[in-house]
Amino acid sequence: MKDNLTSENAQNHFENVSKLLSKFEKQIANVETMSSEQLIRFQKILECLVQNFEIEQKKLCKELDRQEQLTTDNVMHLLQHQKNETQILIRGLKSYRAELKQNISNIQMTLSSHLNEIDQIMQKHLQQSKAQLQHTIKDNQNLIKAQIQDNTQSITLLLEDQKNQLQQEVAQALTQSITYNPKLILKTFILMLLGMGLLNILVILPSNYYLTQPILTKNETEILTDEDGTRYRAITSSKWIDCNTLNLSKKKVHPTEPNIHLTFPCFVEK
Incomplete structure (x- = not known):
């Protein structure tokens, strides 16, 4: 509003100066046909016009200076306003940056906590799996040992039965042929000794040794x-x-x- 009034005042002063110049030009156009009295009066009018022109010129200069000062003030005010807004924006950006750093720190702490929890859970599962595996291995070892003992005992009993049966058959054969075939008796006795020796070496002694270790x-x-x-x-x-x-x-x-x-x-x- 103030800028509009200043522009209007300058325009009015400029129009006044223009009107004075127009009057001055009209008077000069008629100066050749004037009498001496008219020339004297024209001179006074001219002096008055010059004075008015100088006055209007000074007013116009003042108005222009004033308008320039107002424009400078407006520019400075606008720059100051923009500076204030820029400072407010910078403060907001700094605050947002600090908040962003805090959020990043919180996220890192949360991730670290989750990683620690996951590591603890994994360690717990590994320990449980290890304990279960050790228990399973021990159970399997005991089961295998028991099965070996059972199989060894079964084989031992079977071999004992076969040995007893063989001894009975040999005794019967010896009883039947003792007076008829001495070579057969000797051969059978040697085979019996060899069979018992092989039985002790291959089965009974290793099984007894294993069970006692x-x-x-x-x-x-x-x-x-x-x-x-x-x-x-x-x-x-x-x-x-x-x-x-x-x-x-x-x-x-x-x-x-x-x-x-x-x-x-x-x-x-x-």
Whole structure:
């Protein structure tokens, strides 16, 4: 509104100056036909016009200066307003940046917490699976050992029955042919001895040896006794191993074959 009024005042002063110049031009056009009195009066009018022109010119200059000052003030005011808005925007951006950093930090903490929970759950499941697997392995070991013992006992009983039956048949054959064929008696007796020897070597002795040997798993212990009656505590550090196959005075060395070294360690302590 103020800018509109200033422009209107400048326009009015400019129109007044234009009107004075028009009057001055009309008077000059008639100066040749004027008398001396008219010239004197024209001179006074001219002086008055010049004074009015100077006055209007000063007013116009003042009005222009005023308008320029108002324009400068408006520009400065606009720049200050834009500066204030820019500062407000910068403060808002800084606040948003701080809030964004806080949100990122919260997300990172949440992710770290979730990862820790997942790791704990995985560790728990792994421990449970490991315990179940160890329990299953131990059960399978016991089951296999029991089945081997049952099979060995069944084979032993079957062989004992066959041995008794063979002895009865041999006795009957000897009784029937003792006076008729001495060579057959000797041959049968030799075959019987060979059969019993092979039976003891191939079946009975290995089965008895296996059933009397301790089988230790990892970190299990068992008390052993040597030939002198000294008691020892055998500790296995990995896998299955028969600690009785160790020479108690020489670790990892076979008792009857010194050149044979065992694959898995078995530490023996008094």
